Amino acid sequence: MTLRRFSMLGSAVALLAACGGDPTPPENGGIVTADLQFIRPAPDARPLVSSEVSFWAKKGEDSEGRLYRAPGTSETDDFVRLRVRKESLLARPDGTLFATGDSVLITLKVIDPENLMVEMSPSGLTFNPTRPAELKFEFNEADDDLNRDGTVNGDDNTLKTSLQIWKRESASEPWTPIVGTLKIEFEEIEANLLSFTTYAIAYRSRR
Secondary structure, three states, X not given: OOOOOOHHXXXXXXXXXXXXXXXXXXXXXXXXXXXXXXXOEOOOXXXXXXXXXXXXXXXXXXXXXXXXXXXXXXXXXXXXXXXXXXXOEEEOOOOOEOOOOOEEEEEEEEEEOOOOEEEEEOOOOEEOOOOXXXXXXXXXXXXXXXXXXXXXXXXXXXXXXXXXXXXXXXXXXXXXXXXXXXEHHHOEEEEEEOEOOEEXXXXXXXX
């Protein structure tokens, strides 16, 4: 069963803070994987058409890449969408600046289908801070049982308001949240990106 629209929440839009309370982060900052609860696909979620997509982004042109669910006929079928505006590309991984007409191949890849983690590359690519790349996740086909206790109830509805986009530089590094906009009535979350790494939607669990 897909995630239900929460009419009781109306058109709530939450700006996500980049910090929070307990649990205590590790010494080098961020939150360890064990202290996060990631969204996962609903049992009857439509499969992704592909777990990986690549597209060319060119300085001076708008472009976008999408990971979407079957049948994939419209934007409402998106799982992840990345938009790169014509002014977004700033520098290549080696630090050289993009000139108008220069292009780069960008790849979006689901590296953990259970926890819906998406890796974006090339690592080291940077975007213009005044016109960053635009990331959007849609979670309308995630499991309603966010706390995985076997029951869908008000606790899960409350937890939904705590969802954030988290990033991790490598498998050995902690996770840190990024500032974004949570639109519960549309079951989507958006954020601006200045660089690439691995991203996922999660909330902080309390122990």
